[in-house]
Every structure is written in C-alpha cells, then in structure tokens.
Amino acid sequence: MGLFDSIKKAFGGGQPEAAETEKYDEGLKKSRSTFGERLNALFANFRSVDDDFFDDLEEMLIGADVGFETAVKLTDELRDEVKLQNAKQADEVSQVIVQKLVDIYGEAGEGEDNTLHFAESGPTVFLFVGVNGAGKTTTIGKLAHQLKESGKTVLLAAGDTFRAGAIEQLQEWGRRDDVPVVATQAGGDPAAVVFDAVKRAKEENFDVLLVDTAGRLQNKVNLMKELDKIKRVIIRELPEAPQEVLLVLDATTGQNALSQAKEFNQTTKISGIVLTKLDGSGKGGIVLAIRNELHVPVKLVGLGEKMDDLQPFAPDKFVYGLFKGLIKETPES
C-alpha cells in the first residue's frame, strides 16, 4: 500500500492523532495553505492538458521551493502519467498529479529514519554544522532546553570561536536553559574546546553533549578541514560518537541547499537535517526537495521563535497537511 492510499484512508477515517498533530498544523499553516492554494489555483485555471499547462505546473512547483531538479523530474513524470492514464478532465488530472506527488514523496522517503539517536551507554554527542546564519546556536539552545525538560543532563560546547559574540550567545543560552557550557576565549582552537567538552562529558557523566561549530560556507576548503578535525577529535575520545551530525539548513535557502548538503556530507557524513525558519518561508515544498535531491532525513524543524517551536519532524503528518483538501475522499473500494 502506497503512502497515497494510507493518506486517503486517513481522510476517510478521520484525523490521525488529532491532538498531537495540532501543534504541527499550527506551525505549518502558512506553508500548507500556500502549497495547497497554489495547486488549487493551478487547477482552477486548467483548460486543457498541453505544454503550457505543464510549464505552469513546473513553475508552480519551483515557486513552492520543491527544488529545481525535483520539479523538472516531477513534471516529466507527470506528463507521462497523465498521458498514460488518459486523464482529460480537470478533476482527473488533478487527482493523477496529487497522487503522483504523494507517491514520489513516499518512495523517496522509504526506509528513512527521522528519529534522533542516542548512545546506549555513556554520553551522546550531537555535532551541529552549517553555513553562517543558518541557526545552529539557536537550535542548540532550544534543543538543550527540551532535552533538559525530558530529564537528561546536557552539556554544551562553544565550538564557534570565530564569530564575534558567538561564545557569549551560547553562554546566554546556557544560562537560560540552566546547562553548563564549555568555552574558551574567542579565537581559540575549536577542536581543543570540543576535546575539553568531550572529556568533561565523559568524566561527569553527562547524557548529551551538543557541539556548536562556527558557520562556514561549504566551498571553504580549510574551514571544512577544521570541521573534519573536530569530528576526528570526538571519534578519538568516544568511538561511538557523534551519534548525530546535524546539518542546520535555513528553509529559505534555494538551490544552494543541495551543494551545502553535498559538501558537508563529504567532510562530516551528516546523519540528518535541521530545517530552521520553516515558519517564515511559507512554502513547504522544500521538504520534498530535500527528500528527493539530498537523500538525508529531516530530523528537526524550527517552526518559530519559542523554545518548544523546535519539533521532531514527522514526514507523514507533514505530507498529510501539505495535501489536505486536495485529495478527494473516495470511499475505499
């Protein structure tokens, strides 16, 4: 049974876990409505299945930040699919398209693991990487708060020794969350800070160590090497760690996200993506793009400024919301 069918079933059988979905619904209201509205508007203007229609569809998908590659691929496949199913009426075409979108989304996500992994024993280490201004420090601040709330002991490592005020920023988060921060003076060696932090986490038995790093553009060879070194230091001290290497990605980023994921993956083998500022971009399509083009699971999404606006990512709920109102509730045959 494809994802499409299960979603259709969900529509028939009422909302899945309504209460839990609520927070999600709220945060993504804008993304969803834009995506849905765009599709609806497209179908409303539908006259006939011709090249212009597919050009519009392609533009709509790109406009919704589905990503260039994905949009072109989708449009090509949809072109064939519509022909194959001989859909001519607006209704039929829209069903074919939505079904295809959902199925492609489901297919690309097969076997995807969206949960954060923790060590079975000893400290868990999460390494945060990303370009400048993606939201690494803020994400760590929020995550530390949530982990602490859930009863874990948390240690932060201020690995961004380069940017002015970055250490103070993490220390301020440490104060707010009431968790200790390992830091050195500005301009220090980030690998040394991380070493100290790992040692302290081991000695004092912290459950989780969150490692902040300086933002770096992925084409800077030396900075990427520095990241490699940080990771090596962690592995040397704790062979199982880091349990997660999370690439923090600004949801408003365009095609460059692809290059970021690729380059960071090459140096540090990223295990997941934190998608920040998703409340502002207003287009949920980026999630489709990440699945189809990056092949790295999204693990956390930032939906707002508040502490608990950092949410674990639930892909099925997300797609459910994305296509809400677009799938016709047909009785299961």
Place this chain on the structure above:
Amino acid sequence: MAFEGLSERLQKAFSGLRRKGKVTEADVRDTMREIRLALLEADVNFGVVKDFVKTVREQALGAEVLDSLTPAQQIIKIVNDELTKTMGEAAVPLNKSAKIPTVIMMAGLQGAGKTTTVGKLSKYLMENDNARPLLIAADVYRPAAIDQLKVIGEQLQVPVFDMGTDTDPVEIVRQGLAQAALQKNDYVLIDTAGRLQIDEQLMTELANIKALAHPDEILLVVDSMTGQAATDVAKGFNERLDITGVVLTKLDGDTRGGAALSIRQVTGKPIKFIGQGEKMDALDVFYPDRMANRILGMGDMLTLIDKAQKNYDEKQAQEVAEKIKENTFDFNDFLNQMDQVQNMGSMDEIMKMIPGLANNPAMKNFHVDPKDMAHQRAILYSMTPAEREDPDLLNPSRRRRIAAGSGVPIMKVNQMIKQFNQAKKMMNQMYKGNFSGMEGLMGNGISGRLGKMAMNNMVRKQKKNKKKRLKAAKHFKS
C-alpha cells in the same frame, strides 16, 4: 548536474539547431525553455523569470539574431544585457545626508548577516570617507547580539551605543542618536534584530524606529543563497519600510545568487553592496554587469582584474613582463608571482571568476587545496639560490635533494618543474601575441568562445578607459 551554466544549456539547445537550414518558432521555444530553466536553477524567482523570458523572446525573434552565424552567442548577449539592465545599469552609491549624521538602518531576516554588515560597512566608510561612525545596538532579542556588535566595534575601534536588552529598541535608537549628535558622529549605523517580514509586531517596531530616526538609508540585508522566498521577503520589507537599498551577503559561497535579480525586480531598489567573506574588509560595491555574468555562470573577469590591480605591484609586474619577453623568467619570479596571487584571495575564488571556469562542471570537484601552494613554496625554498635562478641546473640528484628537503615525493618536484617550464613557454608565446596555447586554459567549446567574448569585452573596456585617461591627461596639460 544542478549547476551548469546558461552557456552550456544554450549550447545543448543550439547543437541541434545548427544543423538546420532554418530556425523555426519551435526552436526558439526550446531555447527560451533553456533560458528559463537556467535562471530558475540560479534561484531567480519564477515570476521574475516569466517576465524576463518574455522580454528576451521578443528580442530574440528579431531576424538578425536567428540569421546570424552564432545565434547562441547572440542570445547569450541579449540575456546578459537584459540581466544587467534589470539589475540597474551602474553601481549606486550610498545616500548621504546634507548635514551630519547620515543615518543608516539595517533590516532583514534572522541570520542574513546584518550585524556583520554593520561592521563591514563602518570599516568601508572609515576607509573611503574618513567617517567617524557610531553603531547603535538595537537587537535586544537574540542572545548576545549586543556582545557581537561590541566585539566588532572593538576590533574596528568604533564606538557602540547600547542600553542592554531590557530597553525598547526605539528608545535605544532615540538616545543613541542624541549621543551621536553630542559626539558629532558623521555616520550612525543602526543594527536591528532579525525578523520575519510577516511578524506584525516586530515590523511595527522597525517602522517606529524609521519614523524616529528618519534614516537616509534603509538597507535590506539578504542572504544571497535565498531561494524563491527572496521576493516575498523583499516585498514584505519594502512595503513596510520603503527600503532604499539592498546588501547581498555570503556571495563568497558557491551560490549563483539569482536572488539579486528577483529582489531588484520586485522592489525596484538598487543593490548597493555585496558581502564576500568573513573578514571585515570583505564588502564590495555591487556591479550589475558582474552579477549578470555570475548568474549566467560566465565568470567575473572584471572583479578579478580589480583585485589584481589592487594587489599587484605594477613595477614588479613590469619587470616580470620584461623577463617573460627575454625568456629569463625564473623560480624567484615564480615565487614572487605566487605571493601576489595569494594576496588576491584563495585560488578557488580566483578560478571562479575566470570565464568558462565558473560553474564549469569539469571544475565542479576541482578544489585548489591551499596546502598545495604551501607545498610548492616548500619545494621552491628547498632550492639553492643558484638553482632558483637557473632552473636548467636541476638534475636528478638535485631534485632528490629538493624532495627530501621539502618533504614531498620526488614526483611532485618533477611535476612542478615541468609545469613551470610549460608555463614559461606559454607566457613567452602569449607575450608575442600568440594566444593559441591559452585555449586549453579557457575551457573547450562554447565556454572557450564565451571566455574569449568576455576577454574581448574586457579588452575593449580597458582600451576605452585608457583613452579616457589619456584624454583627461591631455586636458589637464592644456
């Protein structure tokens, strides 16, 4: 590959076309599709692309384009010109108030680079305008944002006005302006907190600051990696604040920066500066023509020349030229050249600016390791002065010694010497006006020709400038 340039896409579209005797409407349609895709791929907003392609199509349908022998290049030229036109023909300077202080206010999303830009801009103003700026820290929301500005202020020795995080930003700005008046600062730069353009409350705060400070410049700071959302962001801020200009940051990454086109198109406001690095002096004036080249993946020869001029010692260059001519270019000169090139920035950056190399898929995985340069240097330093002056001395025994001395395999030493000799030969040929050896350097096929086009363009511009200079000099004499 996701990052092929327009030139390549067009080449694909035209390869079939060239074999035809007559170009049809359908062919034009295909070409326009490639242009559309290339722009979308560069993150230009789809709405902007639509209008843009329409304009280009109208021009391209002109008979002289399709009948010409090189329709691909003609169309690239049209696209390039149109892009430049859309982004504004020339660089736009900062507004300056008739009486001090000139107030500059920053606005933008979280993480766009406002605080860093404030620092860079004040350094720029101090260097180019002998400014005595005052920075106002009005970001009371993000943890340690004020600390960040203070550290930057310390680095640049610029005073920073702050009132902690418990005061209303509008009040901070009011008192900050009062202090600027007292100290007679000629520039006031207001750093504000990052915010979403849809955040009603925070946007009102910005509007209030604007109403109070009457800024001469409201600069919207935008991350150049922004995708389709760039138009919404720019529109949102522009509608509320009526911005006066844009700063595009993080252009030192490998983004194509299509956002520049989108923003200019939806706001009509000029892009004034671009941020190209983490250091405080990495702020440059925005040139539309150069950005057009970048979006099209055509390299940026002009910036390269600018950089070269800034960092290149003219007298030394003259000497080197002399040596090339006499074919006495030796390892000492090579070392010198290496130093000068390194002053211009990392090899990656330089390569990116060369037409045909930027976004060339063959170059995609080509990273010049800064260490390579260091290795080469080590090899050079392991030579005796006599060897450096006379490369022909280097027999196998000497090479072995050099390898051991510099800690690299002998292979590398041989490789470098071979490269040096090739380079020497090529330079000598070039000097004699024979460019045939250069072709390989500029890539193959259309990118090579494109490179030449850009080269010719550049040479023309330089000639023009020279003429201007001569004229001015004459004028001065008489």
